Amino acid sequence: MLSVKEKERYSRQIISEYIGEEGQKKISKTKVLQIGVGGLGSPCALYLVAAGIGELTILDNDIVSLSNLQRQILYCEDDIGINKTEITKKRLSKLNSNVNIITNKEYVDNDSIKKYLNNKDFIIDCSDNMKTKFLTNKVAVENNIKAVIAGIKDFYGQIITINPQKSACYQCIFNEPKEDIKLDSPLPVIGVTPGILGTLEALEVIKTVLGQPNLENHLLMVNLLNMTFNKIKVVKDKNCICTK
Numbered sequence: 001m002l003s004v005k006e007k008e009r010y011s012r013q014i015i016s017e018y019i020g021e022e023g024q025k026k027i028s029k030t031k032v033l034q035i036g037v038g039g040l041g042s043p044c045a046l047y048l049v050a051a052g053i054g055e056l057t058i059l060d061n062d063i064v065s066l067s068n069l070q071r072q073i074l075y076c077e078d079d080i081g082i083n084k085t086e087i088t089k090k091r092l093s094k095l096n097s098n099v100n101i102i103t104n105k106e107y108v109d110n111d112s113i114k115k116y117l118n119n120k121d122f123i124i125d126c127s128d129n130m131k132t133k134f135l136t137n138k139v140a141v142e143n144n145i146k147a148v149i150a151g152i153k154d155f156y157g158q159i160i161t162i163n164p165q166k167s168a169c170y171q172c173i174f175n176e177p178k179e180d181i182k183l184d185s186p187l188p189v190i191g192v193t194p195g196i197l198g199t200l201e202a203l204e205v206i207k208t209v210l211g212q213p214n215l216e217n218h219l220l221m222v223n224l225l226n227m228t229f230n231k232i233k234v235v236k237d238k239n240c241i242c243t244k
């Protein structure tokens, strides 16, 4: 049952024919693990918490720096030098005290991520590197947890939703880069690009929970220079980790 306050808070969602009270209850039962709370992760977390997601666990190892502020919209000048997870917990709790928000200053790797998978309905990759995106995908496939993975560069972005039992995974589409490939310099990015792609990641979780059409078996390619959104059909690779 939704409380009187919840009915008021989510009233504009509840009157949507695609959500309703039943949909809102589904959203409020959903448990999400979010990897990273930077450019993609800031809007993703804000919209999930605003929408009344049940539980949001966020992992990030970074502190806020001046060059983050043009795109990582959870943070202010006063936050420079402070752990992102510490600020995130405070900001998100102020936004919606009904949501169980768990943040951990944690470097995400093959071992550390395992501690946070229990009972999760989704893993969202909001990281800034390919290694973590492939790790998110692998962990999602191995543990049969749905995942949303997005990537951005400059004015471009891409996003996919993965249902391990049914749909193509990230590794069906992309080849894992060799370990020794390391970016020496930061990628160019206009803050709006992760703003849009991170928002789409939150939307994918919400729509998947509601049983609405999502990006399973589709890669959405976003070009914000030309303003084109191309949805490309993708299929499971028979030799991929997700089919073994």
Ligand SMILES: [Zn+2]
Binding pocket: 168, 169, 170, 171, 172, 173, 236, 237, 240, 241, 242, 243
């Ligand atoms: Zn696959």
